[in-house]
Each structure stands twice: as structure tokens, then as C-alpha cells.
Amino acid sequence: MTKILAFSGSARKQSFNQAVVEMAAEGAREAGADVTVVNLADYAMPMYHQDEETEFGIPEKAQAFKELLIAADGFLIASPEYNSSYPALLKNAIDWASRKTNDEAVLAAYRGKVAGIMAASSGGLGGMRVLVVLRMLLENLGTLVIPNQKAIAKVNTLLDSSGRVVDEKTVQQLKALGAETVELARKINAD
Ligand SMILES: Cc1cc2nc3c(=O)[nH]c(=O)nc-3n(C[C@H](O)[C@H](O)[C@H](O)COP(=O)(O)O)c2cc1C
Known part of the structure; x- marks a missing residue:
């Protein structure tokens, strides 16, 4: 089963x-x-610092996150746009997971994987600028990002009081993005 x-x-x-x-x-x-x-x-993981990695190795939580990535065939990632780019939180997690331990293959968390990417903002552009740089980052790490993507503007108007997305058109678009990511991951992993 595709993971x-x-x-x-x-x-x-x-x-x-x-x-x-x-x-x-x-x-x-x-x-x-x-x-x-x-x-x-x-x-939660510390900000990446190479001296600390050399001295202490990869922190437990960073290793656990990396292992989740390694075990997956594909990713769904929604990123806030911070000043036109991805937040340090996301880049830091991606950086830690790019570090090799033991007998892992180089960039085992990313190579041969598929990703569907999306962004959401209460602003009018929906964070569309982060998708450009997030796509580039993932592709450079060896993850194939599906052509479809979604930037959701005025997202605060599309949720119910429990914080769940309820706007029907947005629900359909997000579900389609999820399904397309699975479909491509399946094709890539087919014998
Ligand atoms: C440092 C910082 C920079 C931001 N820059 C942008 C931006 O460039 N474009 C945008 O649409 N929203 C920007 N925002 C607003 C975020 O879209 C907003 O905080 C959003 O709710 C973050 O996503 P989250 O709800 O998933 O945490 C920024 C917020 C912060 C804290």
C-alpha cells in the first residue's frame, strides 16, 4: 500500500x-x-548547527521525523508563507532530515519520493510565493513534486468553528491534490 x-x-x-x-x-x-x-x-528540534551535530549526532526527534520521511512513498506538505518563503521551522526539519546516519543512503528521506504541496494564508495570495521555493527545495533534494499545487487565499473564511476546512470547493481541490499525489507515488513505485 502506498504510504x-x-x-x-x-x-x-x-x-x-x-x-x-x-x-x-x-x-x-x-x-x-x-x-x-x-x-x-x-x-521539536534545535536549530541545525553542524558543530553540534558533529559532537552530539542527530537529535532524537529529528531522527524520528527523518525515519517517517524514509518510510513514506510520498508527502503532503502545507507551508505557511513567511516573507515570501518557507518558515525556518520547516526548513530546519527538512535540513535535519537530509543528514545521513549509519547505513542510510544519501538523502534517503527524499530521493525517489513524490510530494503534493500547498499553502494557506488569510491574505489574498494564499501564500503562492512559498510554493515556488518549496517546489525548488524538494526537487533539489530528489523529490518529485506533482504539477498541481494549491494556494488557499482567505483561508480563515473557509473553516468551521472547530478549525476544519469546510468550503466545498476547497475541500474538493485539496482532496484531489491528495489523490493525485497518491496516484503518482503508485506509478513511480510500480514494478
Ligand atoms: C514572520 C511572518 C511572515 C509572514 N509573511 C507572510 C507572507 O509573506 N505572506 C503571507 O501570505 N502571509 C505571511 N504571514 C502571515 C501567515 O500567512 C499567517 O501567520 C498564517 O496564519 C501562518 O500559517 P499557519 O496558520 O499555518 O500558522 C507571515 C507571518 C509571519 C509570522
Whole structure:
């Protein structure tokens, strides 16, 4: 079964991006994938510092996050846009997971994987600028990012009081993104 890991680049309680990625994850599940949704709030890791890595190795939470990536065939990632780019939280997690330990292959967390990417903002552009740089980052690490992507503007108007995405058009678009990510991951892993 195709394995998908879904997470956002926000550890904020009530994060819009976490809500959005959870809806894309539902689409992936409906498409038949084995989907794990995680929150980076549960994988707190220090800011990457090479001297500290040399002295102490990879922190436990960073290694655990990397192992989730390694185990997945594909990712669903929703990122906030911070000053036109990805938040340090997301880049830091991606950086730690790029570090090799033991007998892992180089960039084992990323190479040969597929990703569906999305962004959400209460602003009018929906964080569309972060998608450009996030796509480039993932592709450079060896992850194939599917052509479809979604920037959700005025996301705060599309949720119910529990913080779940309920706007029907947005729900359908996010589920479709989740399903397309599964479909490509399946094709890539086909014999
Ligand atoms: C440092 C910082 C920079 C931001 N820059 C942008 C930006 O460039 N574009 C944008 O649409 N929103 C920007 N925002 C607003 C975020 O979109 C907003 O905080 C959003 O809710 C973050 O996503 P989350 O709800 O998933 O945490 C910025 C917020 C912060 C804290």
C-alpha cells in the first residue's frame, strides 16, 4: 500500500496549514493510501548547527521525523508563507532530515519520493510565493513534486468553528491534490 506522510510547516495551535494538509490527507486516504499525519509541534528540534551535530549526532526527534520521511512513498506538505518563503521551522526539519546516519543512503528521506504541496494564508495570495521555493527545495533534494499545487487565499473564511476546512470547493481541490499525489507515488513505485 502506498504510504503518505502529511505535515505542515506550522506548529501553531489552530494552524491553517495543518487544517489544510489534513484535508488533503483525507483525499489521499480516500484514494487508498496508508496516510500518517504528523504535527511538527511534536517533533521539536534545535536549530541545525553542524558543530553540534558533529559532537552530539542527530537529535532524537529529528531522527524520528527523518525515519517517517524514509518510510513514506510520498508527502503532503502545507507551508505557511513567511516573507515570501518557507518558515525556518520547516526548513530546519527538512535540513535535519537530509543528514545521513549509519547505513542510510544519501538523502534517503527524499530521493525517489513524490510530494503534493500547498499553502494557506488569510491574505489574498494564499501564500503562492512559498510554493515556488518549496517546489525548488524538494526537487533539489530528489523529490518529485506533482504539477498541481494549491494556494488557499482567505483561508480563515473557509473553516468551521472547530478549525476544519469546510468550503466545498476547497475541500474538493485539496482532496484531489491528495489523490493525485497518491496516484503518482503508485506509478513511480510500480514494478
Ligand atoms: C514572520 C511572518 C511572515 C509572514 N509573511 C507572510 C507572507 O509573506 N505572506 C503571507 O501570505 N502571509 C505571511 N504571514 C502571515 C501567515 O500567512 C499567517 O501567520 C498564517 O496564519 C501562518 O500559517 P499557519 O496558520 O499555518 O500558522 C507571515 C507571518 C509571519 C509570522
